[in-house]
Amino acid sequence: MTFNQSLFCEQLSQLVATPSISCTNPNLDMGNRDVIDLLANWFSDIGFTVDIQTVDNNPQKANLIATLSPRESNSSEQHPQRGGLVFSGHTDTVPYDDMRWTHDPFTLHINNDRAFGLGATDMKGFFPTVYAAIQPFLDKPLLEPIIVLATADEETSMSGARALMNPSPSQSLQKARYAIVGEPTSMQAIRMHKGIGMESIRIQGKSGHSSDPSLGNNALDVMHDVITDLKHFRQQLQQRHSHPGFVIDVPTMNLGCIHGGDNPNRICGQCELEFDLRTLPGMSLDDLRDDIDQQLTRIAEKNQIIIERESLFEGVNAFEQDADSDFVRTVEKLIGQESQSVAFATEAPFLHAMGMDVLVMGPGSIDQAHQPDEYIDLKQIEPAINTLQSLIKKYCL
Ligand SMILES: [Zn+2]
Incomplete structure (x- = not known):
């Protein structure tokens, strides 16, 4: 035919x-x-x-x-x-x-x-x-x-x-x-x-006059800890997982955008970071999110600050x-x-x-x-x- x-x-x-x-x-x-x-x-x-x-x-x-x-x-x-x-x-x-x-x-x-x-x-x-x-x-x-x-x-x-x-x-x-x-x-x-997830992390600190750090809780300072931690996590993931079938043969995490604060002489009250995760077969997005959440809880407790993670969409494995x-x-x-x-x-x-x-x-x-x-x-x-x-x-x- x-x-x-x-x-x-x-x-x-x-x-x-x-x-x-x-x-x-x-x-x-x-x-x-x-x-x-x-x-x-x-x-x-x-x-x-x-x-x-x-x-x-x-x-x-x-x-x-x-x-x-x-x-x-x-x-x-x-x-x-x-x-x-x-x-x-x-x-x-x-x-x-x-x-x-x-x-x-x-x-x-x-x-x-x-x-x-x-x-x-x-x-x-x-x-x-x-x-x-x-x-x-x-x-x-x-x-x-x-x-x-x-x-x-x-x-x-x-x-x-x-x-x-x-x-x-x-x-x-x-x-x-x-x-x-x-x-x-x-x-x-x-x-x-690969799979893909997109996440946002929002840190709610407290603003105040920059001359006295005790007047607030600096969200940008804490975001620095969060980013350090995420980069370490990424490195660990890339050491643990690789797949020769992909051109980029490791999982990736891209820190895509950051927004926070408003003025050099104000303690940064709020900071938000968005990033993506691209996983290899066999990796579960939910497991990665759990791992990230555990780290965020630890950082939040240490800094007495509110940190929330949200998935921007459910993701695809x-x-x-x-x-x-x-x-x-x-x-x-x-x-x-x-x-x-x-x-x-x-x-x-x-x-x-x-x-x-x-x-x-x-x-x-x-x-x-x-x-x-x-x-x-x-x-x-x-x-x-x-x-x-x-x-x-x-x-x-
Ligand atoms: Zn299509």
Whole structure:
């Protein structure tokens, strides 16, 4: 079956024309519900069972779990073990900079085998790719389900992926065995990435006239202790953990910004520091936060001062799919390339934590993501469809 490019472009233009910006700034945040409804229609029209899961009790935010089940009923009885292949993508996009786009970001514009539009590569283009890939299998007797998963808020809180971890959004997803997260990797297989956390530390001291230090409690002085401690902690982490699969092969901590005080002759009453943590597979963000909190408690007691740490978002743990797993070997053979690591975080660790073997692999390049005039290279679509079809044949037939 040859690739129907005009259907692909028609479907992508529908998705692009349905805005779904997610943003930590509530004025820009839109929700993704309209995209979810659109996808639910596409997939239910071709025989999928669709399950829409509201996210964060917000009617504008949802996940879609669309399942094409084996035709025999009671497939769960016949296959008590895990089974099924998930094609997963997020439906939200980042905001855009109006002035820097050549064309309307919500109107798909095709030029020279490139389809331009907000979210075209990251990652609305994955859904019509999946839609095209499953066409030849709609009337085939499946042994395991094909599941299309579409999530909310990947670009901000990952609350959509988080919601999947809640009790049973869908039987098929709970039992799924394999997953492709279709982020734009130019169809290179990615089996690991670092985790990320962003934290703030706020020290509440007491201001006063600088001529007499006993009149206050200097938050900036204490922040110096905190930073010294954090740098020591970072050094320890980097001595204890390393991973040859990453270009930067140790965990990192970047002290990103600091704000405090107002005047040279006033005791600094308040100081705040923000930093990020980038973890390696096997490290838990929560454990690191606990370690940091213990140190902060010690410094606070010593200085009789209030120190609060807050996570700026929940964070995403690092992800690693075992290099020796059948799934990795199969995909590497299919694409003729070894799997790799990337520097950006994805929803993969959430699916992995649900017991699936996961790879990140999709058409389009991350180089065009989060950019004005974002586009997906249409030449990548047909090879992507072929790869997805090979996976369906291997794991669902
Ligand atoms: Zn993305």
